[in-house]
Amino acid sequence: MPIAVDTFFLNPDAPGTLQAQVQQMIAEGILSGRFHIGEKLPSSRKLASHLGVSRITVTLAYTELVANDYLTSRGRSGYYVSENAPVPPVYSPRPRAADTVDWTRAIAQRFTGGDTPHKPVGWRDFRYPFIYGQADPTLFDxxxxxxxxxxxxxxxxxxxxxxxxxxxxxxxxxxxxxxxxxxxxxxxxxxxxxxxxxxxxxxxxxxxxxxxxxxxxxxxxxxxxxxxxxxxxxxxxxxxxxxxxxxxxxxxxxxxxxxxxxxxxxxxxxxxxxxxxxxxxxxxxxxxxxxxxxxxxxxxxxxxxxxxxxxxxxxxxxxxxxxxxxxxxxxxxxxxxxxxxxxxxxxxxxxxxxxxxxxxxxxxxxxxxxxxxxxxGHYDSQIRRMGAALHDRRAAMEAAISAHGLSIAGRGVYGGSSLWMRAPEGTDSAQLAARLQAQSVFIEPGAPFFAGPERAKRYYRLGYSSIPVARIGDGIARIAEALGQMQADDG
Amino acid sequence: MPIAVDTFFLNPDAPGTLQAQVQQMIAEGILSGRFHIGEKLPSSRKLASHLGVSRITVTLAYTELVANDYLTSRGRSGYYVSENAPVPPVYSPRPRAADTVDWTRAIAQRFTGGDTPHKPVGWRDFRYPFIYGQADPTLFDxxxxxxxxxxxxxxxxxxxxxxxxxxxxxxxxxxxxxxxxxxxxxxxxxxxxxxxxxxxxxxxxxxxxxxxxxxxxxxxxxxxxxxxxxxxxxxxxxxxxxxxxxxxxxxxxxxxxxxxxxxxxxxxxxxxxxxxxxxxxxxxxxxxxxxxxxxxxxxxxxxxxxxxxxxxxxxxxxxxxxxxxxxxxxxxxxxxxxxxxxxxxxxxxxxxxxxxxxxxxxxxxxxxxxxxxxxxGHYDSQIRRMGAALHDRRAAMEAAISAHGLSIAGRGVYGGSSLWMRAPEGTDSAQLAARLQAQSVFIEPGAPFFAGPERAKRYYRLGYSSIPVARIGDGIARIAEALGQMQADDG
The missing domain is CATH 3.40.640.10 (Type I PLP-dependent aspartate aminotransferase-like (Major domain))
Structure with a gap:
């Protein structure tokens, strides 16, 4: 797609000749990552008309940019961002001067700093994602x-x-x-x-x-x-x-x-x-x-x-x-x-x-x-299919948890898609989660669910709506092992 | 789609025999419009198991309902809502007793009663829809x-x-x-x-x-x-x-x-x-x-x-x-x-x-x-296509408005998709809109745009993003005619 002509603006207060300004504008577009390698520039006629400058001004600017290897000319087909142009990997416009606005005063109501925990962006790459409340591509229709x-x-x-x-x-x-x-x-x-x-x-x-x-x-x-x-x-x-x-x-x-x-x-x-x-x-x-x-x-x-x-x-x-x-x-x-x-x-x-x-x-x-x-009727079928899969996963969860001697604090007699777990007294489940993350096991620490300031730290939640049944046993084993190590470290 | 068995509940406090309760529950589902003609009921075995009653209870209830023409039996394939069943056109559950909650007290903050005007649901059926801000199927890609x-x-x-x-x-x-x-x-x-x-x-x-x-x-x-x-x-x-x-x-x-x-x-x-x-x-x-x-x-x-x-x-x-x-x-x-x-x-x-x-x-x-x-790049093409169409419509609007002697109060030198109109002094554009609605012309009265309590009533907005160019002349003529009639009525 060619770069749209209406994304070019000359700053009416800028110093230098018009040609220098056009040149700098395009170089900045490249240096900031706004234009990518291989993208086509507007024709000199179009850009000149849009900016209200003469066509020769734009042509001279383009020629200079070709000489400096920002652009390449492909004959009649026009000008393109050069393969050798210094394009950064991501778009990062030139930083502005610091705001003169005092944001501490300007913000009338604050909403940051709540309890909602942030999920790691890469949770889908975890091998043992005991995450709660996300869709499983193998179950979704x-x-x-x-x-x-x-x-x-x-x-x-x-x-x-x-x-x-x-x-x-x-x-x-x-x-x-x-x-x-x-x-x-x-x-x-x-x-x-x-x-x-x-x-x-x-x-x-x-x-x-x-x-x-x-x-x-x-x-x-x-x-x-x-x-x-x-x-x-x-x-x-x-x-x-x-x-x-x-x-x-x-x-x-x-x-x-x-x-x-x-x-x-x-x-x-x-x-x-x-x-x-x-x-x-x-x-x-x-x-x-x-x-x-x-x-x-x-x-x-x-x-x-x-x-x-x-x-x-x-x-x-x-x-x-x-x-x-x-x-x-x-x-x-x-x-x-x-x-x-x-x-x-x-x-x-x-x-x-x-x-x-x-x-x-x-x-x-x-x-x-x-x-x-x-x-x-797809919804009803989907619920039935999810129910059957969750049923199997739940059985695998309970069997593994029991085999490894972990404690369930709440299990949902009706079903559900998570278990509420209790680690041994003195365990900080946030530390447990951090330790497990290194082994590609994702669990949710329980503290953010409690009202502050004294939050119970030993609980954690294990979701089973996104983990394949075949990995549950291994995943639970790793949790048990990490808990064992933490107790050994403390003792 | 058969009616799902888990939409059936017996009220634990209900009077009467179990069979009568099952019968009434199904009759109510039909009478309220929840079940439609031709829909299949759950098998007696399934419904009995779900409700925790004996299968004969459900079978007897079904038989009674067939006798009363609520259901028909199609042999081995089961029971269906009868073609003669008294099904209302829309679902309207039996009204409950009046709330004991005092909503005047319970609602802590009110949000109703603002200035945002309600659009008539059937505006797409208007022949001359001078409506603002809706998508035009002939322009959208x-x-x-x-x-x-x-x-x-x-x-x-x-x-x-x-x-x-x-x-x-x-x-x-x-x-x-x-x-x-x-x-x-x-x-x-x-x-x-x-x-x-x-x-x-x-x-x-x-x-x-x-x-x-x-x-x-x-x-x-x-x-x-x-x-x-x-x-x-x-x-x-x-x-x-x-x-x-x-x-x-x-x-x-x-x-x-x-x-x-x-x-x-x-x-x-x-x-x-x-x-x-x-x-x-x-x-x-x-x-x-x-x-x-x-x-x-x-x-x-x-x-x-x-x-x-x-x-x-x-x-x-x-x-x-x-x-x-x-x-x-x-x-x-x-x-x-x-x-x-x-x-x-x-x-x-x-x-x-x-x-x-x-x-x-x-x-x-x-x-x-x-x-x-x-x-x-579809977006850029779409903007160009919309621009061209709006350009033509705008020209048609201005020509018709000028021909009929209507007054433009604001026209948007850049383009846009609406004109801000001024009716003769003393005109209430809400009355104008009501009069025009009867002729399949939709216009937006201007008063809701003004801060209260004394709002200017003579202004109105004419959008041209949804009206075909060929209808603009006729539509404007009808507005001019209605304005003329209103002045004649007043004079």
Whole structure:
């Protein structure tokens, strides 16, 4: 592709002759890496006309650049960036002078420094990736996803692809969720009670902004999904972490002045605990007593391959008190960025207005592709296939863990795609993770899940949604070995 | 597709025999529209096992439902929803009892009731759609977009499609923007100074949250993009609308205690005014004097088919004071939901952290598809094709407007895709729009662009990015006719 003529500008305040300025502009484009070896320059006629200089000025500049080996001339076909030109490997424009803006003062609200852990970019190259929540190319139905995406790119769906429609959602997707997905959780909802979001985290974020302010109190589970704690911290509300037990969030520990309870009853994140029916009823009764709302994060209900998933808290809700959050990140893939929330109409109306002002709507193409994938039955097949594979991996995990004498702290009786592990007392799982990384084993340290400042360090999470079953035994053996070495080093 | 067995639940508190409960559950599924005519029910064995009841209970329930014509039996192949079943046209679950939650109290922050106008859902059916900012199927390079999307769905791009990568962006897209797009605006930026957003509005929203709080003052143009005023209202800052003139925002009118100036200098929205170079320098000098930041919305620079676009304000910025916002909504399509912002690293770092907490990242597939479309040169061809078509439409607009004696209030010397119109004094353009809607003419009333409460009512916007050139003359004639009738009615 030739370099577009409209990417050339002369600085009206620059010193030197016009020819020198043109020459320097092109040399800088090459030296910064903006132009690559072999790329074609605009014709002298075009560039001269664009810059408003005479053609001979550009021609002379080009000739000089050829003499200096920045450019080569290929006769009538024009000028090209020379093979010998000093092109750097990456684009790095000349650094500007330091900002005169005082950013410490200019930034009114800070968002950096949260608990959300950064994943190593190269995790797919790990031989033993016990990572959580990423798609496995061997399980994902890539072929049918492509078919659905292609269909959603057809002429018939031009409006669904291209239109700006901030105040509604793809009716096909909403209808499928209402008729087929929510009934699996015992939930009935009309389209006006459903909002499509940019993933479950976006739904939690929206719920926090609509329902909280600095005078209101939110309860979160401890440990919990770190991004959830981050987003509530940013919301500026009063925040009370409540320690979960083997049955999840204990209702009795929720303070009476709580306004909103954030909970993951069906599959507590990260401990995988399932809240029993009796506690669900007690939680709803307690919420009613103190007039609190409940935001139910049901991020992984599809992964129930060992036991039927318990009905959602929302299915027991007679008051309109529960806001239900679902996600396609675990059952399809996280890069899709699609989730949904279900709640009473006055709430969904405000949530929709907030979504409209912050981002208008989730991209139409992602919504329509998902609607096709769901309604053509590919989704159900995919869930079954994932369930079968996760079932085998889970069995391999438990067998290896037991054989090596490691301790499971939470295992998800329904299934799921991770185990919550407890290392021997005194172990820092961040050090364990660092040690294992050198052996191509990826594990997630548990500390970021806990509310600070005194965080339990001995826990870690082992995901099995991305590791082949054949590598599980070896991977667990390496973890056991590393733990053994750490204890030997300490002793 | 058969109805999935896991969408059936028995309410543990329900009265009646198990058989009656099963029967009622299925009848309700049909009566609510959840099950459609012809859909197959689960086998009695499967449903019994799922519900934990005896198989005979389910068989008896099915038999009763056949007797009542809800179901039909097709021998060995099973039970289906009968053709005579009373299925409503849309899914409408049985209404629940009224919420006991007091939503007036429970909602902590309200987002409804803003200025953003709702587009009629059926605008594509209008014969004369003078709508702004939607994609035209006759101009969009649908074929190559599909090719690029398909390539981005390939095995090689599996990670780009599926991965969760909240703390970075697609490197291909960022590199293209840095090397090819920003140089067209005279801007040089490193990848760390660029953030991909879910459209330009999302970028403005993020900038407002990072740079403002209730103690800080923002200046916006009056009139301006209504969603921008809405999002600043929600940010809870001090907000000062400053009336624009024929050259855009006048620097002298900006109060000395302003912290952030939001402006669209190259193509003021909605008046289309272009700020001259001298005023740009004056605006930057004034911003430096009062130590304010400038957020530059450059949403439509690609549509410059009458004159070269003026370099961006950001290209003149030596201080790091300008935050630049670009968009692919106008040059590709708004449903894509992709834009970008460019600013100094300390700002982009906070903006990225805020984006991560609210939505993680824009979907990988949309980023990668766009990167391919740009880097293969399809984007440049598309801009040229759109420019040529908009050039012709613009000429037809001006000719028809002049022939019918209508008044243009702002025309965009560079090009653009809309004209800002002034109706005779005393005209309410909302009434004009309503009258024209009956004749299949869509125009946008101007009042929502103005800051309240006393809004100018005589202005309206005519977009020409979606109307075929052949219909422009007739469409303008109808507007002139309607205006004439309104004046006759008043006189």
């Amino acid at each position: 890539h072929t049918n996803w492509r078919h659905c995406a292609l269909r959603a790119l057809g002429q018939k769906d031009f409006a669904a692809l291209t239109d700006d429609y901030f105040d509604r959602d793809d009716p096909l997707l909403v209808e499928y969720i209402a008729r087929h997905t929510l009934p699996r959780r015992g939930i009935s909802a009309r389209p006006e009670e459903i909002l499509i979001t940019l993933g479950a985290q976006n739904a939690l974020w929206i719920a926090a902004r609509v329902l909280l302010n600095h005078r209101r109190r939110a309860v979160i589970e401890d440990p919990c999904y770190p991004a959830q704690r981050d987003l509530l911290t940013h919301a500026g509300c009063q925040l009370t972490p409540v320690r979960v037990d083997a049955d999840g969030l204990p209702p009795d520990a929720i303070p009476a002045d709580t306004d909103v309870i954030f909970t993951s009853p069906s599959h507590q994140c990260p401990t995988t605990a399932t809240m029993p029916l009796e506690r669900r009823r007690a939680l709803l009764a307690h919420a009613r007593d103190i007039d609190a709302l409940v935001v139910e994060d049901d991020y992984e209900f599809e992964m129930a391959f060992l036991a039927a998933p318990s009905p959602a808290l929302k299915s027991l809700d007679e008051d309109g008190r529960v806001i239900y959050v679902g996600s396609f990140s675990k059952s399809l893939f996280p890069g899709l960025r699609l989730g949904y929330m279900v709640g009473s109409e006055p709430f969904i109306r405000e949530a929709r207005a907030l979504r409209a002002t912050m981002l208008r709507h989730p991209p139409g193409h992602m919504q329509r592709t998902t609607a096709y994938f769901l309604s053509l | 649908h074929t190559n977009w599909r090719h690029c999307a398909l390539r981005a769905l390939g095995q090689k791009d599996f990670a780009a499609l599926t991965d969760d990568y909240f703390d970075r962006d697609d490197p291909l897209l960022v590199e293209y923007i840095a090397r090819h797009t920003l140089p067209r605006r005279g801007i040089s930026a490193r990848p760390e100074e660029i953030l991909i957003t879910l459209g330009a509005q999302n970028a403005l929203w993020i900038a407002a949250r990072v740079l403002l709080n209730h103690r800080r003052r923002a200046v916006i143009e009056d009139p301006c993009y209504p969603a921008q005023r809405d999002l600043l209202t929600h940010a809870g800052c001090q907000l000062t609308p400053v009336r624009v003139d024929a050259d855009g925002l006048p620097p002298d009118a900006i109060p000395a205690d302003t912290d952030v100036i939001f402006t669209s200098p190259s193509h003021q929205c909605p008046t289309t005014a272009t700020m001259p170079l001298e005023r740009r320098r004056a605006l930057l000098a004034h911003a430096r004097d009062i130590d304010a930041l400038v957020v530059e919305d450059d949403y439509e620079f690609e549509m410059a088919f009458l004159a070269a676009p003026s370099p961006a304000l950001k290209s003149l910025d030596e201080d790091g004071r300008v935050i630049y916002v670009g968009s692919f909504s106008k040059s590709l399509f708004p449903g894509l939901r992709l834009g970008y912002m460019v600013g100094s690293e300390p700002f982009i770092r906070e903006a990225r952290a805020l984006r991560a907490t609210m939505l993680r990242h824009p979907p990988g597939h949309m980023q990668r598809t766009t990167a391919y479309f740009l880097s293969l």
